[in-house]
Amino acid sequence: MTAALIVARNATKVLPGIAPVTLVRDLNLSIGARELIAITGPSGSGKSSLLYMLGLLDLPSSGDILVNNRSTTAMSAEERAHMRLTQFGFVFQFHFLLPEFSITENVALPMRALGKLSQAAISARAMELLNSLDLGDHLRKRPDQLSGGQRQRVAVARALANDSPVILADEPTGSLDSISTMQVFEMLRDLVTEHGKTVVAVTHDVNLATQMHRRLHIVDGHLEKDERTPMAIAQGAG
Template sequence: MAKQNPPLIETVDLCKSYFNDGMETPVLFDIDLTIREREFISIMGPSGSGKSTLMHILGFLDTPTSGSYLFRGQKTRVLHDDELARIRATRVSFVFQAFNLLPRTTVLDNVILPLLYHPTIPASERTERGMKAIEQVGLTERATYFTNQLSGGQQQRTAIARSLVTEPDIIFADEPTGNLDSASGIQVMEVLQNLHSKQGRTIVLVTHEKTTAEYAERVIHILDGRIATDTRDFKRNHVKNVKHLK
């Protein structure tokens, strides 16, 4: 049996409800999930299934109502606010459907922005790290462009570079192709796939699109707040309509 990579994320009986005017709205029920280092996982489900809520909890943007969540073996419920903030700044990163870039700012300056809040990276290293991340997404020649001069696909690849610059343990991508045409979506997914296959990045992708989910090795379906299926060793041959990043 092949040796498994160590667990990065573990949840047991994780539940989430929202409360408004004394009314409880349950969203997630009894989520048992282990995500190991170097996995590429897609979480699928229809709108309202709870998939984005689960990602927000795993990425420390929200908290569970009950159950346990361990990050690298540490119980997250006992962490203080400053410890959680440090994890958000240095250990996890996000790519969203909306690119969330500063428009009249260069690609490089957008990419290195998270380093301004990183406690251990000196200013002298920021440009070097930023250019390395930009190279990894195929945008070296556009590092000095303003982001509002880029196509949608290039803007999303800039957002991916920004997610890489802190060298996080895990990247969460929430509907990263949702605002893109099909060709740009393929480019973005090939970038994420290469980051996983060539660099061993741990990636959790949230999507409602089957063809996007199938880039991952493991596909989890969320339905009505529960894990309906969890398929490992998911294989798919993708037709590469875009051969070169432009």
């Protein structure tokens, strides 16, 4: 069994206030390499809150998130920011591409933030990623000149920019039609099967969840189920 990439230990997230709201409760789980995981559950159950804690976009109120066996709650904000850039790529429902930049410039942003490559190398990698996702004819276009499915492919390219081992997706197909939904899902699946990434995706789509290897079902902030899907069992995955 491969070593865990991410471990949640008694992770709890509470929104403070006169009447505090607990979003995630004493959650424990382990995520390894080359996993394709769905996070499911009713609206407001804590799915996105969990994803944001796993990706260090938010800190737990108590408990810990370990990445590569390192406690992240003990890190400085700068250390967590660096770990986000190197270990995680993010895909969101509404892509959050910057409208004033071309799609090539959008994909370049994480690489510029990391600061490891020259400008020429950054541009070359951005174009290579976009070409690999059949967007080579649109390199100079802005996001508003593309379809919803194309914009989500740009978001996937941006998530891959720093070659991070883990891709976290929050309802990545929630605003897409059925054809674009399957295209984006197949891309995420290929990241696991062809490129060795780990993909964790929040989804309301039961059909998509059953096509992943593992399902984490959250209800009222509790992890109610952590199970291999029927498809994973049939394929002998996990």
